[in-house]
Amino acid sequence: MTPLASYLLVAALLFSIGLAGALTRRNAILVLIGIELMLNAANLNLIAFWRYGPHPELLTGMMFAIFSIAVAAAEAAVGLGLVIQIHRHAKTTDLDAMNRMKG
Amino acid sequence: MQETISFTPQLAASPIAEMLWLIPAVPMVAAGLAALLMQAKRKTSAVLAIGSMSVSLLLSLVAFAHVVAGWSHGQAVRETVNFTWFQAGTANIDLGWVLDPLSAVMLVMVSFVGLLIFIYSIGYMKDDENFTRFFCFMSLFAGAMLGVVIANSILLLFMCWELVGLTSYLLIGFWYQKPAAAAAAKKAFLTTRIGDVFFLLGMVWLFAQTGTLLFYNNGAGSIEAGALAGLLAQSAALGLTAAGAIGLLIFAGAAGKSGQFPLHVWLPDAMEGPTPVSALIHAATMVAAGVYLIARVYPLMQAGALAGGTTTALTVVTWVGAFTAVFAAMIAVAQNDIKRILAYSTVSQLGYMMAGLGMGGVAVGMFHLITHAFFKALLFLGAGSVIHGCHGEQDVRRMGGLKSDMPITFLTYAIGMLALCGFPLLFSGFWSKDGILEAAQHWSVVKTPFYMLVFGALLTAFYMTRQVTYIFGGHWRGGKPAHESPKVMIVPLAILAFFAMALGLIGTPAWPWFRAFLDGRAASFDLHGFMEPRLLALMGGSALVVFLGLGLGWWLYGDHSPKPSEPDALERMIPPVWAALSDKLYVDELYRVTVIAFYGWLARGADWLDRRVWGGAVAGVAWGFSLGAELNRFLDTNVVDGGFDKGCDELSVGGGLLARIQTGRVQTYLRILALAVVVLVAILFWSNRV
Numbered sequence: 001m002t003p004l005a006s007y008l009l010v011a012a013l014l015f016s017i018g019l020a021g022a023l024t025r026r027n028a029i030l031v032l033i034g035i036e037l038m039l040n041a042a043n044l045n046l047i048a049f050w051r052y053g054p055h056p057e058l059l060t061g062m063m064f065a066i067f068s069i070a071v072a073a074a075e076a077a078v079g080l081g082l083v084i085q086i087h088r089h090a091k092t093t094d095l096d097a098m099n100r101m102k103g
Numbered sequence: 104m105q106e107t108i109s110f111t112p113q114l115a116a117s118p119i120a121e122m123l124w125l126i127p128a129v130p131m132v133a134a135g136l137a138a139l140l141m142q143a144k145r146k147t148s149a150v151l152a153i154g155s156m157s158v159s160l161l162l163s164l165v166a167f168a169h170v171v172a173g174w175s176h177g178q179a180v181r182e183t184v185n186f187t188w189f190q191a192g193t194a195n196i197d198l199g200w201v202l203d204p205l206s207a208v209m210l211v212m213v214s215f216v217g218l219l220i221f222i223y224s225i226g227y228m229k230d231d232e233n234f235t236r237f238f239c240f241m242s243l244f245a246g247a248m249l250g251v252v253i254a255n256s257i258l259l260l261f262m263c264w265e266l267v268g269l270t271s272y273l274l275i276g277f278w279y280q281k282p283a284a285a286a287a288a289k290k291a292f293l294t295t296r297i298g299d300v301f302f303l304l305g306m307v308w309l310f311a312q313t314g315t316l317l318f319y320n321n322g323a324g325s326i327e328a329g330a331l332a333g334l335l336a337q338s339a340a341l342g343l344t345a346a347g348a349i350g351l352l353i354f355a356g357a358a359g360k361s362g363q364f365p366l367h368v369w370l371p372d373a374m375e376g377p378t379p380v381s382a383l384i385h386a387a388t389m390v391a392a393g394v395y396l397i398a399r400v401y402p403l404m405q406a407g408a409l410a411g412g413t414t415t416a417l418t419v420v421t422w423v424g425a426f427t428a429v430f431a432a433m434i435a436v437a438q439n440d441i442k443r444i445l446a447y448s449t450v451s452q453l454g455y456m457m458a459g460l461g462m463g464g465v466a467v468g469m470f471h472l473i474t475h476a477f478f479k480a481l482l483f484l485g486a487g488s489v490i491h492g493c494h495g496e497q498d499v500r501r502m503g504g505l506k507s508d509m510p511i512t513f514l515t516y517a518i519g520m521l522a523l524c525g526f527p528l529l530f531s532g533f534w535s536k537d538g539i540l541e542a543a544q545h546w547s548v549v550k551t552p553f554y555m556l557v558f559g560a561l562l563t564a565f566y567m568t569r570q571v572t573y574i575f576g577g578h579w580r581g582g583k584p585a586h587e588s589p590k591v592m593i594v595p596l597a598i599l600a601f602f603a604m605a606l607g608l609i610g611t612p613a614w615p616w617f618r619a620f621l622d623g624r625a626a627s628f629d630l631h632g633f634m635e636p637r638l639l640a641l642m643g644g645s646a647l648v649v650f651l652g653l654g655l656g657w658w659l660y661g662d663h664s665p666k667p668s669e670p671d672a673l674e675r676m677i678p679p680v681w682a683a684l685s686d687k688l689y690v691d692e693l694y695r696v697t698v699i700a701f702y703g704w705l706a707r708g709a710d711w712l713d714r715r716v717w718g719g720a721v722a723g724v725a726w727g728f729s730l731g732a733e734l735n736r737f738l739d740t741n742v743v744d745g746g747f748d749k750g751c752d753e754l755s756v757g758g759g760l761l762a763r764i765q766t767g768r769v770q771t772y773l774r775i776l777a778l779a780v781v782v783l784v785a786i787l788f789w790s791n792r793v
Contacts, residue, residue, distance in 0.1 A: 095770055
C-alpha cells in the first residue's frame with residue numbers, strides 16, 4: 001500500500017463518518033460537526049495529493065488546505081449563527097421538526 | 104273583305120310620341136303617392152287619382168289629335184320609340200312604345216272612361232273606410248292599362264298585362280273581409296294565369312324565332328313583314344306554321360283576360376268587387392285588353408292568309424268568340440244578380456269582339472270594343488247607382504218600379520241597355536254589332552258563326568229587357584224605399600249615355616270613319632253606303648231580331664213584378680232549361696269534377712308522397728344521425744372520457760406519491776442524495792469506467 005492510498009483511505013473513512021453523522025444525527029449542532037469532519041477529510045485529501053503529487057516543492061496544496069480551513073471556520077460561524085437563530089425561532093434544534101419547507 | 108293595309112313609311116318619332124310614356128306614368132306615380140298616404144287622407148287620394156287621370160286624358164287627346172292630323176294628311180302615323188332595356192348575352196331585351204291609330208283610340212277610351220269612373224267612385228265609395236286604398240289601386244290599374252295600350256314591346260305589354268291582372272286581383276278582393284270576394288279574387292287570378300302561361304310561351308317562342316321583342320321596329324319588328332315571312336316558313340305541329348301556333352298561344356292569353364270560353368268563369372265572380380271596379384276593369388277596359396292584344400298582333404294572326412281567306416288562328420278566334428257570345432248570353436238569361444247579368448253580358452259581348460276580329464279584321468272588333476266600353480261602363484255604373492239607391496241590394500227580384508224613384512238612372516240605364524241590345528239607328532251598339540254581323544255574313548268559311556251571333560243578339564235583347572223590367576218596371580218589392588244617387592254619380596252616367604249614342608256616328612256604313620282611321624284609308628261621307636241592298640237587308644234583319652228579343656222579354660216579364668219567391672216566368676215555361684241556365688250551364692261544376700278534382704287528387708298524392716316517402720326518408724336520415732350521435736355520446740362518456748379521467752387520476756396519484764418525497768426534511772434529501780451518489784458510484788464502478 002502506498003502512503004497516498006493509506007492517506008486516501010483515512011480521508012474516505014473520515015468523510016464517511018462525517019457523512020453518517022450529518023445524515024443520521026437529529027441535533028443540528030451534531031450535523032454541523034459531521035459536516036466539519038467531511039470538510040477536514042477533503043482537506044486531508046488536498047494535503048495528500050499535494051505531498052505525493054508531481055510537484056511537492058510548490059506550496060499549492062498547503063495553500064489550498066489553509067484556504068479551505070479558513071472557509072470552514074467562516075462556514076462554521078455562519079452555521080452556528082443559523083442554528084442559534086433557528087433555536088430562537090423554533091425553541092429546538094431537532095432537525096426533524098424543521099420540515100416547513102415541504103411542498 | 105280585308106283591305107290591304109298600306110302604311111306610309113315609318114315617320115320619325117315626334118315629340119308627342121317621345122312623351123307618350125307620361126300617359127301611363129302619371130297615374131302610376133299617383134298610385135305610388137296614394138300608397139304612401141294615410142287612410143284618413145281621403146280627399147287627397149281622390150284628387151291625386153282624378154288629377155292624374157285628367158292629365159293622362161289630356162295627353163291622350165293630344166296624341167289622338169296628332170294621329171288624326173297625320174291621318175288627315177294622308178299619312179298613317181305609326182311612331183315608335185324603342186330602347187334597349189338590357190342585354191342578355193347577345194340578345195337585346197328591348198322595350199318601347201308605339202303611337203298609331205289603334206293605340207291612340209284605346210288611350211282616349213281608357214283614360215276617358217277611367218276618368219268618369221273615378222269621378223263616379225267618389226260618390227259610390229263615399230262611406231268606405233278604405234277609400235284611399237281604393238283610389239291607389241284604381242290609379243295603378245289605369246296606369247298599367249295605359250301601359251298595355253302603348254306598349255310596342257311584347258315584353259312591356261306582358262309586364263303591364265300582369266300588373267293589370269294584379270290590380271284586378273286586388274280590386275276584386277277589395278272587400279277581402281267577405282269570403283266570397285276573397286275567393287273570387289283568387290279565382291280570377293288563377294284563371295287568368297292559365298291564359299297568361301300560354302301567352303308567355305307564345306312570347307318566348309316569338310322571341311326565339313324572330314330575335315326581337317318589338318312589334319314594330321322599322322321593318323325589323325316581330326310582326327312586320329320580314330319576321331312574319333320567317334315565321335310562316337317554319338312549321339310547327341299539326342300542320343300549323345309557327346306564326347299560327349304563336350298566334351294561338353297568344354290568343355289563349357287573350358282568352359283568359361277577356362273571359363272567353365272556357366276561361367270565362369272568373370269574370371262573373373269578379374263582380375264581388377266594388378261596382379266601379381266592375382265597370383272599369385271587368386267591363387270597359389281590362390277585359391278588352393285581350394281583344395286589344397289580338398288587334399295589336401293582328402298581322403301575326405293574319406299571316407299567311409290569302410286574299411279574302413282566313414288563317415287557322417283567326418278561325419279559332421272566330422269560333423271561340425262566337426261560341427262564347429251565345430253561351431254567355433244564354434246564361435245571362437237566367438241570372439238574378441244585377442251585376443252578374445251584366446257580367447255574362449260582358450263575356451258575351453267580348454265574344455262578339457273576338458268574332459269580329461276573327462272575321463272582319465281589326466277595325467270591326469275594335470269598334471265594338473270602343474262602343475261597348477262606353478255603354479257597358481254606363482250600364483255598370485247605372486247598376487252601381489241602382490245598388491247604391493237600393494241600399495246594397497243586388498237581386499233584381501227585390502227591386503222594381505225604380506223608374507219613378509230614380510228617373511235619371513233609369514233614363515241612362517235604358518240608353519245603355521238599348522245600345523247593348525243594338526237598338527237600330529240611334530245607338531252605337533247597333534252599328535258596331537252590325538259591323539260584326541256583316542263581317543260574319545261575308546265570312547268565307549261557313550255561315551254558322553253568323554247565325555250564332557244573330558241568336559246571341561236575340562238573347563241579348565231578351566235578357567236586357569228582362570233585367571230592366573225587373574229593376575225599373577212594376578212596383579217596388581224591396582225593403583227600404585230607394586233613392587236617386589248623388590250628382591257626382593249621375594253626371595258621369597249622363598256623359599257616358601251621350602257617348603253610348605253618339606259614338607255610333609263614327610262607324611256607320613255611310614261614314615265609316617273609325618274603320619278608315621284604323622285601316623289608314625281616307626274616310627268619305629257617302630249616303631249610298633246605306634243603300635247597298637245586302638246591307639239594308641242585314642240591318643233590317645238585325646233590327647227585327649232586336650225587336651223580337653225586346654218583345655219577347657216584354658211579353659214574358661213586362662209590368663208583372665213577380666214576387667222574389669215566385670218562379671221566374673221562363674222557369675214556369677221550360678223548367679229544365681232554366682235550371683241548367685241558372686246553374687251557369689255547369690261549367691263551374693265541370694271544373695270542380697275535372698280540373699279541381701284532379702288537382703285535389705294530385706295534392707293528396709303529393710301530400711302522401713311528402714308524408715310517407717320524403718317524410719320517411721327525412722325521418723330515416725334524422726334517425727340515422729341521432730343513432731350516430733348516440734354512439735358518439737357512448738364513446739365519449741365511456742371511452743374518451745374514461746381514458747382522460749383515468750389519465751387525470753393517475754397523474755394526481757403520481758403527484759401525491761411524488762409529493763410524499765418532499766418532506767421538507769433536509770436530512771432526508773441528503774440521504775437520498777447520498778444514496779444516489781453511492782448508486783452512481785456503484786454503476787460507474789461496475790461498468791469499469793473508473
